[in-house]
Amino acid sequence: MLDFPNAKINIGLLVTEKRPDGFHNLESCFYPVQWCDALEILPAEKLEFTMSGLPVPGNPDSNLCLKAYHLLQQEFQLPPVHMHLHKVIPMGAGLGGGSSDAAFALKELNSLFELNLSDDKLEGYARQLGSDCAFFIRNKPVIAVEKGDVFKPVALDLKGYTCVLVYPGIHITTAEAYGNIMPQKPSCDIEMFLKQDIKVWKDVLKNDFETALFPKYPELAAIKERLYAAGATYASMTGSGSAVYGLFKEEGSSNLIFPDHYLLWKGLL
Numbered sequence: 001m002l003d004f005p006n007a008k009i010n011i012g013l014l015v016t017e018k019r020p021d022g023f024h025n026l027e028s029c030f031y032p033v034q035w036c037d038a039l040e041i042l043p044a045e046k047l048e049f050t051m052s053g054l055p056v057p058g059n060p061d062s063n064l065c066l067k068a069y070h071l072l073q074q075e076f077q078l079p080p081v082h083m084h085l086h087k088v089i090p091m092g093a094g095l096g097g098g099s100s101d102a103a104f105a106l107k108e109l110n111s112l113f114e115l116n117l118s119d120d121k122l123e124g125y126a127r128q129l130g131s132d133c134a135f136f137i138r139n140k141p142v143i144a145v146e147k148g149d150v151f152k153p154v155a156l157d158l159k160g161y162t163c164v165l166v167y168p169g170i171h172i173t174t175a176e177a178y179g180n181i182m183p184q185k186p187s188c189d190i191e192m193f194l195k196q197d198i199k200v201w202k203d204v205l206k207n208d209f210e211t212a213l214f215p216k217y218p219e220l221a222a223i224k225e226r227l228y229a230a231g232a233t234y235a236s237m238t239g240s241g242s243a244v245y246g247l248f249k250e251e252g253s254s255n256l257i258f259p260d261h262y263l264l265w266k267g268l269l
């Protein structure tokens with residue numbers, strides 16, 4: 001079974017409270033984008049995990065794909081598989097790539113071995129693997145609250161918009177980003193602004209991580225400015241960074257040449 005775990009962007013991200021369990025409550029619109037890894041899972045003689053594409057830091061044994069397998073294996077005594085992950089989505093980017101791999105591994109194993117787990121059940125397993133994972137089970141635009149793993153529906157349709165994503169190669173770990181942030185009362189009503197025309201989002205629909213990270217990494221603020229200068233209707237850092245996106249109604253101008261070491265992606269929403 002072959003599938004293509006995709007990334008997400010955050011449209012507005014408010015970190016509102018530190019919780020007793022050490023995590024933070026947040027409010028954010030999660031929106032899927034089709035910057036994708038590839039994950040193939042086939043029945044095999046023994047459990048094997050291989051990778052290609054971008055190098056993934058850390059021990060392969062702790063890869064989220066394997067963690068997803070072990071989670072289901074414990075409960076359903078799954079037979080061995082060969083999983084191959086081709087990594088395309090940059091890491092430490094706020095794009096949720098690792099979380100998406102984990103969620104897609106759960107979904108693929110569910111289909112491959114006909115476990116008949118509902119989306120609610122799959123979300124329950126995904127929550128055990130990471131805060132962002134549950135979103136990728138249904139993979140539809142939502143307002144996420146609490147740890148980012150509880151969802152409210154959102155009527156937001158950005159079809160026709162082009163998303164340009166810029167990853168400048170600055171690796172920001174999620175824990176580092178949360179460690180640098182001061183939770184505060186919501187500075188805007190995300191749900192209300194999402195109902196309004198996208199033209200009014202600029203300057204009001206905020207990602208709180210920008211306040212903490214832009215002074216430390218001025219390059220990120222510069223990318224956002226360049227996306228606006230190139231005609232973006234809305235631009236923001238996604239998640240805990242460091243990728244920055246612009247949403248364009250029309251094709252961006254030619255003013256978007258970035259240094260060679262940047263990774264770029266462009267696609268329709």
Ligand SMILES: C[C@](O)(CO)[C@H](O)COP(=O)(O)OP(=O)(O)OC[C@H]1O[C@@H](n2ccc(N)nc2=O)[C@H](O)[C@@H]1O
Pocket residue numbers: 010022023024025026028094096099129130131132133146147148174175178239240
């Ligand atoms: C920034 C976001 O991408 C927004 O979508 C997510 O909140 C990140 O979620 P994630 O990468 O799945 O994070 P996890 O793997 O669950 O947690 C990594 C670390 O981030 C911090 N963390 C994460 C999520 C959250 N709501 N509060 C936190 O404080 C914790 O220190 C945790 O140990």
Ligand SMILES: Nc1ncnc2c1ncn2[C@@H]1O[C@H](COP(=O)(O)OP(=O)(O)OP(=O)(O)O)[C@@H](O)[C@H]1O
Pocket residue numbers: 056057058062063064065085090091092093094095096097098099101102132172173174239240241
């Ligand atoms: N399948 C995987 N793909 C990427 N990273 C993985 C994977 N499994 C485990 N990891 C670990 O998770 C780290 C980063 O994960 P991820 O790609 O979710 O970061 P991110 O894009 O910043 O996401 P987030 O939005 O969750 O902050 C990597 O440095 C790696 O050590």
